Amino acid sequence: MGPLARTGLAGALACGVLVTAVGIGRDLTGSGGDGGRPSKGPYVALGDSFTSGPRIPDQTGKPAGCERSSRNYPALVAKQLGIRAADFRDASCSAATIGNLTGPQSTNDGTNPAQFSALTAATALVTLGIGGNDIGFSIMVAKCVTTGELYKAAAKVTNINGQAPCKERYAPGDGAEVARKIRTAGDHLARALNDVKHRAPKARIYLVGYPAILPAKGAGCGSDMPLAPGDVTFLRETERQLNAMLRERAEAAGATYVDTFTPSIGHDACSTAATRWIEPLRPSSPAAAVHPNERGERGMAAAVLRAVGP
Template sequence: MRPKTRTSLVGVLTCGALIAAAVITQHDGDTGSPSRLARGPYVALGDSYTAGPGISQDSGDPAGCDRSDRNYPALVAERLDLKTADFHDMSCSGAVITDLTAPQSTDDGTNPAQLSALSGRTRLVTLGIGGNDIDFSPMIKRCVGAGALYRALGSGKYVPDDSPCEKQYVSHGTDEVRRKIDAAGEHLADTLGEIGRRAPQARVYVVGYPEILPSRGDDCLRAMSLAPGDVAFLHEKERQLNVMLRERAEAGGAEYVDTYTSSRGHGACAAEDTRWIEPLVPTASAAPVHPNARGERGMADAVLKALES
């Protein structure tokens, strides 16, 4: 997703982000169980939920991608004991699906088309993207503003079904966010086909976004300044995004990595010592409403679990 502007980082939810990876299995006798994981080459693609802005030292060029050396692709590569030459992290904050096939300008340099790192040698691909395509970060900011205004003009308190922001996106039977999710799905389908053409030997895993907000907003007022009904609305939009990512992955011959289930209860409104996603004002090293180091480790664990299955 996008912590900065479109030309630099990615936004919030975006997003993150979707992951792809590959497993080459070798069987021991008649056990049918894999004896080793693929050792690469591994290419990581994605937005800021993949890049991990603000977590630790930036890795690679351009600096405007805010790519952490402790993001989940780096942790996966480390666990697989990959050589530097066999690991290519192309993720970039602010990326949308079209940035996978064209250069992406940032506030500090230009990231090459992410798919340019793929080749016939590639064996693992992880892909985490889609949040910026539905403008999830601007949507959260808009909902925070709507909630603050609603509270200031009203009684100073919310009631459980208050959702001043949702009404700006859903009206007269038209769901603007749902429309963007569907459009992103079409673009993702084309992109998965292109990945298959460029890296025909690779196993591809699309990774969904971890929980950003809970299904109920009772505990989010202090951390996120969102009306309870809008917390539920944003939660549902992330769920719809992840469903689209799963369906498109499966239809495109890729596999889906579920980071949401293991992250439930660890979103931006959770306690400081357990959350994977930082709130609007981070208390750990991370961009606002983006994964912290704990979140990137959790996402790496989900990818590795998928590779071992």
Template sequence: MRTRTSLGLAVTLSCAALVTVVGVARDGVGDTATSPTPPPRGPYVALGDSYTAGPKIPGRHGKPAGCDRSDRNYPALVAAELGLERAEFRDVSCSGATTGDLSAAQDTDDGTNPAQLSAVSASTRLVTVGIGGNDIGFGSLITGCVKAGVRYQLKSRIGDSAPDRAPCRERQTSGGTDAVETKIEATSGRVADVLGDIRRRAPEARVYVVGYPTILPARGADCGPEMGLAPGDVTYLRQKEQQLNTMLREAATDAGAGYVDTYAPSDGRDACAKADVRWVEPLIPAAPAAPVHPNERGERGMAQAVLRAVRAAGRRGSPRGP
């Protein structure tokens, strides 16, 4: 069992370095255009990491406290919108979780979270799982890229750096292969194993893999001091997130599960967007949220995406489950 920080908490830097360099869904959960359909018959279990848990978004609920779950995260909003009773909903997501923490207990800075899959049973009728970012070390990757961006910007000020340089990408691909791509490929099998385990435990459940929302903009030039990254690395990290989401989509399809795309509806609402539209906070959050994590607006948007998927399956009939 391991103690780890969540995706965004791993990107915390000293204030001195940080300050200098440091279809679209509407915000309300109930605003979806699709007509409501009956919710799944029976309990809903939410599995996942900090993008599911919603760290630093008030208020905290559940145990252990170290998982830092918000009662305004997307699972809580989905359960409320579906009209589920408290006994019909279990959120066991935990900040810092990897795929391994779904089948084994996870130590946190404040308590131990039981294996998340232990909450899934034959009576479960809906499962959402948002996992994979910590398996590829995305938080530490961003930390390293920001440090490389600090050095890049210092060199730029003295005219010693090309404007299209991507120092982080260069380091990740220096051995002739892309280290991040390799980690994504390795994580694919672990996600497949998780989905197989869910299916064995809850054969009648509708299962949805929830992808990650847009973290960085399409153009590196559109991301300024909010993230402190070299422009080329903004593009590189965006591509890696897209590859991660593609892997999650393929794993879901192969397992007969649904995939919830949160990337497309959040495009243009990334950590470098204006504070009043973004779903993901930058390194120094302006709203209550962990660094480089969804804020409350983002969790609402993710909930919308999940609800659309659940309601669409209710109309046409899910290929796996009721």
């Protein structure tokens, strides 16, 4: 997805198995051997900002506007698998959509080539994390946070607990519009996965889902993540529907779905700073608002390595 600083909240941000202390070596998988994993690359990582790791040090690669971290989950996976730098390509880019897999992406600091241009017939391993920007999820969260600020103020003088003012804006009634966007993204993703197979016929493909951004209940989200409790439920359910679509499309294409949601439960943006994988609106660690921090990228890497392993 794309950092919230690129939405209307830029000004506000200026005022943006459990893996709590996982290491880079054996601890990522619990195994020191290769466990039947792919050979030493070539490995190509594709995806949006949940893959690239905006604002997590050290930022590296070109264009700089893609905001790739040297500690994002692709880099950790490559290191754990012993893949040489020459055989590792991280083509991920913050704010990328499925369309940017096959077409160039303009950023605020350079243009990223079509991500699929990194694929070759020799590619042995592909990870892909995409889809959130296609349904406007980051923008949705930003708008819901703005609405939540108003909600929190109103809640001091009138009891409106249980309401979901942002849900009423984005998914009134049965939420058919959100469901339609997810289905459309799924259709585009199906074509993209087929394209990967044509460009890299020998590659094992892993479609990486999104980690839990919000808790099951919204009462625990404070000033760092101001959301109406009903909207926390709405956004969490929207993410679950998105992940369900990703799993379905992965299975249909013969790819492997990587579940990062389950291991991240309890490490959402409303959890404590010492355990969270996702930073809140006002980050306490070097990371973009409402995006994985370094702990989250380690957790996602562990999930990918479990899927890649035996």
